[in-house]
Structure formats: structure tokens, C-alpha cells
Amino acid sequence: MIIGIPKEIKNNENRVGMTPMGVAELVRHHHTVVVQHTAGENSGFSDAEYVKAGATILPAINDVYATAEMIVKVKEPIVPEYPMIRAGQVIFTYFHFAADEELTHAMLKSGAVCIAYETVERTDHSLPLLIPMSEVAGKMAVQEGATYLKKIYGGKGVLLGGVPGVKPGKVLILGGGRVGRSAAHVAAGMGADVIIADVSLDCLRYLDSIMPANVHTMYASRMQIEHELPTVDLVIGSVLIPGDKTPHLITRDMLKLMQPGTVLVDVAIDQGGCFETSRPTTHSDPVYVLDGIVHYAVANIPGAVSRTSTFALTNATQPYTLALADKGWKQACKDDPALLKGLNMAAGKVTYRAVADCFGLAYTPAERVL
Numbered sequence: 151m152i153i154g155i156p157k158e159i160k161n162n163e164n165r166v167g168m169t170p171m172g173v174a175e176l177v178r179h180h181h182t183v184v185v186q187h188t189a190g191e192n193s194g195f196s197d198a199e200y201v202k203a204g205a206t207i208l209p210a211i212n213d214v215y216a217t218a219e220m221i222v223k224v225k226e227p228i229v230p231e232y233p234m235i236r237a238g239q240v241i242f243t244y245f246h247f248a249a250d251e252e253l254t255h256a257m258l259k260s261g262a263v264c265i266a267y268e269t270v271e272r273t274d275h276s277l278p279l280l281i282p283m284s285e286v287a288g289k290m291a292v293q294e295g296a297t298y299l300k301k302i303y304g305g306k307g308v309l310l311g312g313v314p315g316v317k318p319g320k321v322l323i324l325g326g327g328r329v330g331r332s333a334a335h336v337a338a339g340m341g342a343d344v345i346i347a348d349v350s351l352d353c354l355r356y357l358d359s360i361m362p363a364n365v366h367t368m369y370a371s372r373m374q375i376e377h378e379l380p381t382v383d384l385v386i387g388s389v390l391i392p393g394d395k396t397p398h399l400i401t402r403d404m405l406k407l408m409q410p411g412t413v414l415v416d417v418a419i420d421q422g423g424c425f426e427t428s429r430p431t432t433h434s435d436p437v438y439v440l441d442g443i444v445h446y447a448v449a450n451i452p453g454a455v456s457r458t459s460t461f462a463l464t465n466a467t468q469p470y471t472l473a474l475a476d477k478g479w480k481q482a483c484k485d486d487p488a489l490l491k492g493l494n495m496a497a498g499k500v501t502y503r504a505v506a507d508c509f510g511l512a513y514t515p516a517e518r519v520l
Contacts, residue, residue, distance in 0.1 A: 151475040152182045154218025155200075156211045157189040160225045162433035164192035164456035165463065167223040167243070170203040172464040172471070177204030181475045186214045193460040215239075220479075222471055224463065225450055226253055237261030237497075240479050242471065244268055244283075246420040247494055247505040248395045254500075254509055263479050263496045268420075269392055270470065270492035277392060278488070279470070281328050282462035286452040288332025288388060291415045292321070292340065294446055295384040298413045298437055304444050306411035308383045311341030318342050319383040324370060324399050324424055326353040329388035329417050337384075338362040345378060375399065379407040387416045387424025394504035395422040402427050402441070410442035419447040480520050490516050 153176055155167045166189050173183045183205040187197060197207050208214050215221065215234035223243040227235060229252075235241060238261065245266040247254045257264050267279035277284075292310075299319065301307035312318035321337045323330045326348035337344045338361065346361070347370035348354055354367040361367075368374055379385075379400075385408075389396050396418040405427065416428040423429075427440050430449045437446050452459040470489055473482040483490040494502040499514040506513035 151478075152184065152217060152219045153471070153475060154214040154221045155183065155185040155189055155205075156214045156221065156223055156231075157186045158224055158453075159211070159230065160228055160450060160453075163225050163450050163453045165224045165450075165453050165460045166190040166193045166195065166456075167221075167463075168467075168471075169193075169460055169464045170195055170199040170205075172468050173200055173205045174203040175468060175472065176475060179472060179476055182206070184208050184214055184217050186211055190460075193456040195460075220474060222467070224453075224460075226250065227257070229256075232256045232260065235260040235262045238263065240265065240474060242267070242467070242474065244420070245494060247502070248508045249420060249422045251509055254505060254511075257495055258498055258500065258511075261498050264494045265474070265479065265489070265492045266494045266502075267467065267492065269494060269502060270488050271392060272488045279463075279466050279492075280390075282466045283452050283459065284328035284388075284390075285332045286455060286459050286462060287417050288329035288334075288386075289336045290451050290455065291329070291333050291386045291388070291417050292336040292342075292384075294436070294448075294451070295321070295386065295413045295415045296340065298444050298446055299383060299411070301411075303437065304411060304439050305413055306383055306409065308411075310337065310384070318364075320381055321345070321384045321386065322375075322378050322382045323347065323386045323388060324375070325388035325390065325418075326350065326357050326367075327388060327390055329390070330386070331357065333386050333388060333417075334361060334365050338365050342384075345382075347375065370399070372399075376404060376407060379404060379412075380409065382408070382412060384413045384415065387414065387418050387428075389418055389424050390421065392504070395508060396424055398424065398426040400425045400427075405441040405443050408443055411444065412442075413444045413446065416445070416447040417451065419449050423447060483516065484520055493519075 299305035310319035
């Protein structure tokens with residue numbers, strides 16, 4: 151199979167879909183890999199490293215799309231890429247369709263085979279291709295939140311770890327999944343007073359057993375959240391419903407409960423966001439202030455630490471990419487129920503129910519297109 155690695159063109163997306171080591175493994179399996187010129191430079195990988203791994207360098211993004219049978223990338227295609235995608239071409243990436251109706255209709259019209267990293271799901275309900283970026287995003291959410299708590303950026307002027315004689319900052323984390331756990335570990339390590347909230351008692355029991363002493367668990371009822379908001383300094387939204395839009399756990403009315411300069415970091419913005427007042431921002435313009443509350447809602451948080459993120463992503467995607475290349479997408483999906491759940495679209499049909507339900511589209515079970 152011919153696999154293409156284009157350069158990401160989303161605002162400040164510095165990751166690349168595959169490391170040179172990943173390319174070498176595909177080449178070892180007798181596949182052809184084409185990489186766009188400078189695709190890896192913002193992750194610290196030169197064209198020469200890709201050539202050494204066995205790839206062919208192509209000059210422009212349209213050359214990669216025109217040549218490849220399967221595109222492996224990081225973020226969802228954006229408008230300039232839509233015309234380059236053709237019927238039957240496999241696009242393997244993060245899509246987050248439920249948060250983007252325009253993208254959904256564009257990919258349906260293209261007739262491409264869209265396999266979404268974020269909905270590849272094992273029988274134990276774990277999300278192997280979302281986990282590494284969730285871990286990165288959770289850790290970074292605390293770092294970014296701590297930055298924007300500085301008074302010079304509109305925050306309260308609070309140091310999360312405090313100092314002797316001055317109490318630490320208070321962090322509320324909504325969601326006890328991978329993002330929430332990673333955020334809690336970093337916030338705790340910085341010395342903050344941390345509350346992690348979830349609606350699963352099993353999850354809360356587990357978190358209570360593994361978290362440091364300065365992390366406390368809380369059942370995520372609306373009343374409990376409202377009770378905490380007047381005293382928190384940083385809120386991290388990390389709730390995920392695979393493939394579906396995220397519920398709004400903090401409404402606009404609830405902003406008035408918080409002190410001015412409180413920071414909201416919405417890690418779930420890719421899926422619509424945890425906060426009613428969230429709108430996607432970028433690394434070049436990451437925050438805005440609404441009703442005195444600082445909102446950080448960058449839709450590709452891990453793109454800022456692109457080298458770490460690209461290694462982590464390739465480590466996770468490599469077995470699935472190899473299966474798709476070795477077997478073809480139909481057989482690979484037949485053989486692996488987890489990969490089958492990643493199939494969101496094929497032949498102009500929506501094959502993931504949550505996406506169909508979001509936009510009132512017809513749903514076709516994935517098995518029917520195989």
C-alpha cells in the first residue's frame with residue numbers, strides 16, 4: 151500500500167502523523183511511504199531522516215494526497231484539504247466529527263474511508279489511540295492553567311503551589327478519565343489543592359486509592375460543582391463521551407459564581423466543550439475573557455509539545471496502521487473489533503451512530519460496508 155504523511159496545516163499544529171521510525175516499520179513490511187517536504191520539521195524530524203527510513207519526499211501536500219491510498223495524519227482535514235480527498239481513500243486521523251458538521255458533510259461527500267483515532271475502542275472500553283494525547287493534554291492543561299492564572303494574563307495572580315504561610319491554589323477537575331488523572335497528578339505535584347469529580351463511583355474509588363494526599367474525589371452533581379466554584383482558581387474540563395458531543399457541565403450562569411480571574415481550561419473542546427461559554431481557540435490566540443473568567447480552549451493542546459506528542463502518537467497508532475496497510479481496511483476492521491469501532495464513514499455512509507445522531511443523518515452499521 152502507498153501511505154502518505156502530509157504536513158499539518160491547522161493553526162500551530164506542529165505534530166506530524168508518523169515518526170521516521172514508524173515509516174521504517176512500514177517500509178520493512180514492503181509498503182511505500184510518501185512524506186511531504188518539511189512535514190516533520192516542527193517535531194524535530196528532518197526530510198533526511200525520513201529518506202533514511204525509506205520514505206520518498208514529495209514537494210507539496212496535494213502531491214501526497216494524490217499519490218497515497220491511505221493518509222495518516224494527526225488532526226482532522228480542514229477546508230483546503232477537502233478537495234484533495236477522494237472516494238475510497240483511507241484517512242486515518244483524529245476527526246471529532248460530532249463537533250464539526252461542515253467536516254462531517256465534506257467527508258461524506260468525498261466518499262473517503264474515515265477511521266477516527268478517538269473512537270477506536272477495545273472491549274474494555276479503553277481508547278488506545280486517544281490515551282497518549284489525553285495524557286499529554288491533561289498534563290499541559292495544568293501548565294497552561296497555571297500560566298494564565300498570572301495577573302499579567304488576566305488571572306487572579308495565584309501560584310498553584312502556594313508558599314509557606316500562603317495556602318496553595320485550588321484546582322477542580324471535571325472528569326476522572328485519562329485527561330483528568332494526568333491533570334490531577336501534575337496539579338498535585340505542583341502542590342495545589344485538587345478536587346477531581348466524576349459520576350462513576352467505581353472511578354472515584356479507584357482515584358481515591360491511587361492519588362496523592364492533596365487530591366480529593368467528589369461526585370460530579372451540579373449542586374456539588376456549584377458549591378465548589380466560588381473557591382476554585384482553576385477548572386479543567388476533561389469529560390469525554392466517545393464520538394459524541396460533550397455535555398456542558400458549567401453554564402454561563404455559573405460563571406457568576408466564580409471569582410474574577412478564575413481560569414477555565416476546556417480540554418474537551420474538540421468534542422464541543424465542557425463549558426457552555428467555550429469556543430475553540432488557537433495556540434497563537436489561546437485565551438479570551440468572558441464575564442471576568444479566563445477561558446483557554448485550544449483545540450490541539452498537544453501540538454505545542456510536538457516532539458513528545460508525535461512519539462507518543464506513533465507508538466499507539468503503529469500496530470493499527472500496519473494492520474490497515476498489510477490487510478486493507480476492510481479485512482483489518484473485520485479482524486479487529488476495536489478498529490471497526492474507529493470506522494466513522496465509508497462510501498458516503500455514516501457508520502458511527504453518535505455522529506449520525508448528532509446531525510440527524512442516516513446511520514449504517516459498520517459491518518454492512520465491509
